[in-house]
Amino acid sequence: MDVKVFQFNGCNKCFNESLLLKLSSDLDVEYIKDPKTWKEEEIETAVITGYVLPSDIDLLIKIRSKAKKVIAYGSCPVSGGIYALANQNGHETTPLKNLVDNVIEIEGCLGEIDELKSVIKDLELTKPRKLCDLCTRRATCEYLDTVNRQIELDDEETCFNDLGFLCSGFVARECKERCIDYNTPCRGCKQLVGRSGIRMLGMFGTLMGNIEVATEHSVKGATDKLADEEDDVTRSLPDILGNFFRFTLTTSGLPKGRIPSSGSLLEDLFTGRLIEELPLITGLIGGDKSISLTLKIIESYEKANQMEVSEQTKKYREKLLRLEEKLHDAIEKEDAEQYKEITEKIRQIAGNMNLSNVFFGGFKSKIKDEDDFEDYKSHIFEVVEGTYKNGSVEYSIDSEGIIKEIKIKE
Ligand code: SF4
Ligand code: SF4
Ligand code: SF4
Numbered sequence: 001m002d003v004k005v006f007q008f009n010g011c012n013k014c015f016n017e018s019l020l021l022k023l024s025s026d027l028d029v030e031y032i033k034d035p036k037t038w039k040e041e042e043i044e045t046a047v048i049t050g051y052v053l054p055s056d057i058d059l060l061i062k063i064r065s066k067a068k069k070v071i072a073y074g075s076c077p078v079s080g081g082i083y084a085l086a087n088q089n090g091h092e093t094t095p096l097k098n099l100v101d102n103v104i105e106i107e108g109c110l111g112e113i114d115e116l117k118s119v120i121k122d123l124e125l126t127k128p129r130k131l132c133d134l135c136t137r138r139a140t141c142e143y144l145d146t147v148n149r150q151i152e153l154d155d156e157e158t159c160f161n162d163l164g165f166l167c168s169g170f171v172a173r174e175c176k177e178r179c180i181d182y183n184t185p186c187r188g189c190k191q192l193v194g195r196s197g198i199r200m201l202g203m204f205g206t207l208m209g210n211i212e213v214a215t216e217h218s219v220k221g222a223t224d225k226l227a228d229e230e231d232d233v234t235r236s237l238p239d240i241l242g243n244f245f246r247f248t249l250t251t252s253g254l255p256k257g258r259i260p261s262s263g264s265l266l267e268d269l270f271t272g273r274l275i276e277e278l279p280l281i282t283g284l285i286g287g288d289k290s291i292s293l294t295l296k297i298i299e300s301y302e303k304a305n306q307m308e309v310s311e312q313t314k315k316y317r318e319k320l321l322r323l324e325e326k327l328h329d330a331i332e333k334e335d336a337e338q339y340k341e342i343t344e345k346i347r348q349i350a351g352n353m354n355l356s357n358v359f360f361g362g363f364k365s366k367i368k369d370e371d372d373f374e375d376y377k378s379h380i381f382e383v384v385e386g387t388y389k390n391g392s393v394e395y396s397i398d399s400e401g402i403i404k405e406i407k408i409k410e
Contacts, residue, residue: 002028003120004043005073006035006063008050010083010266012287013353014074014111015049016327017343022336024117031334035059043067045120048103049111051076051083051093057100064100071104071119072096074111075189075247081109082269082284084249085242088257089268095250109189109247109284110353112176128173130192135159135169135180147236149401150276150380160185161204166243170203171196182351183364187280189247197245197252204244238400242273267406275301275383275401276360283355288331290355291324291346293393293408298360300390305382312376313362316349320358323349 007015012033021029032038036059046067052060064070072095075081080093087093097103106115118125140162148164160167160180168188169180175190188196237243245252261268273281279294286293295317302309323346330338343353349367351357357364362378383401387394392409 001026001044001120002030003045003047004030004032004038004067005047005049006032006038008035008048008052008056008077010051010076010081010287011285012050013285013290014076016288016331016339017110017113017353018047018049018073018116019331019334019336019339020113021117021120022334023340024121027117027120035063038063040066045069045071047071047073047116047120048077048096049073051080052096052099054092054094054099060096060100064102069104069120070096070100070102071106071116073106073116075107075109078105078107079248080250081189081247082281083265085246085273086261086265086268087249088241088272089259089261090256091261091265091268092256093250093265107190107247108175108177110177114176128190128192131169131172131174131180131186131190132159134174134178137180149236149274156183166200166204166237168196168200171200177352177354177356179352179354179356181365182356184280184351184356187246191248195248195252197248201240201244238402239272239274239277242277262405266408270395270403270406270408273403275397275403278395278403279355279358279360283350283358288328289324290353291320291350291358294355294358295321296390296393297388297395298358300388300393301360301381303390304386304388305384307361307381309362310376312371316363316367316376317358320346320349 003021005015005018015031018029021027040062043066046063046069048070072078076083077096079095080087084093097105104119106112106119115125137157137159139159142162147166155163165185167180167185169186171192172186172188173190173192180186188200193199241249245254262271270281278297282294282297283290301307323342327339327342327346330342346353349357351365357367359378360381362376364378366373383397383399385397385399387396393407395406396404398404
């Protein structure tokens with residue numbers, strides 16, 4: 001079976017993950033890093049990775065017309081993924097299915113390779129379970145009166161939502177990356193139900209009981225802002241859009257926003273997000289540089305605010321950086337075996353390829369059984385207004401920890 005994988009815009013992590021298709025001897029896979037250079041030919045299966053824009057339509061129509069099967073692999077081509085948050089600032093990331101017909105969608109950030117293999121081979125997919133059904137945390141059903149922004153690591157038994165940390169597990173499907181296993185609430189990259197952001201918003205409002213969510217209404221429509229500035233939920237959860245519509249803005253039914261763009265889609269995606277979300281976002285979208293990018297963001301903040309990190313933390317971080325170099329090598333050579341081996345090693349430290357275990361001050365969960373976790377456990381940090389710079393990354397946050405400006409040299 002011949003398969004062509006096309007990388008469009010943004011993060012290349014799903015494109016790289018598709019290297020694992022080469023481990024199936026019945027698949028003949030070719031990787032096209034720049035779709036503009038593709039010489040048109042008949043294709044059995046075309047796999048599209050990265051986010052797409054209306055300006056990609058001509059190329060996408062060509063691919064659609066030549067391919068028997070077109071698969072949108074990963075949240076980026078399915079919904080614009082996390083990049084679609086830039087639509088708040090007038091950008092136009094769009095689901096692939098809005099540009100061409102007959103698209104099979106495999107959602108997930110990272111997209112799941114086993115699902116991709118099954119769809120290529122026309123195998124039946126197993127019925128997905130709700131993520132909560134696989135979670136070891138348990139609901140207490142206590143009323144909440146605050147939402148907590150930073151992750152408190154001491155309770156590993158109670159449902160994140162009952163602790164006041166927004167977790168989208170209620171509306172998510174089971175997944176391979178399992179952020180929830182690394183003290184990170186689910187951010188809903190694999191929807192179990194349609195319009196999951198709206199449902200989650202409703203559910204969370206109910207859970208909070210005495211906290212009112214007000215939705216701004218305008219005849220023209222806008223998703224610039226979803227709540228009044230003075231209500232409790234806005235004070236405790238300043239980025240409603242980024243928290244509830246992280247992967248689903250384009251499919252939520254909400255209109256585009258009217259906040260002026262900085263001119264850069266990447267910067268617009270980050271602006272308005274929260275400091276504690278920064279490493280989580282770079283872990284998702286950093287592609288083959290996600291480790292170095294995430295550590296640059298974290299370390300610039302730690303250094304400027306004199307946050308001490310342990311020798312063990314430094315050792316694990318150095319190990320991750322060395323693994324990233326080896327990963328580049330495997331990707332360059334299109335060596336699927338080496339890619340598999342290296343990504344497994346990254347997962348052992350970082351939890352998953354979203355780097356859920358990597359955080360300010362250390363790591364969120366124990367890496368090896370024999371370790372003394374106290375030696376590298378991450379901790380709650382103070383939000384300090386300022387500008388933070390480290391090599392190719394510079395960002396500014398306000399006193400609430402909201403990102404006001406960011407520059408990332410690609
Ligand atoms: S941002 Fe997520 S869905 Fe998009 S390419 Fe990267 S890993 Fe895949
Ligand atoms: S909402 Fe999150 S923390 Fe709570 S049970 Fe579901 S997956 Fe676990
Ligand atoms: S736990 Fe993580 S990988 Fe799994 S659905 Fe939630 S956000 Fe996605």
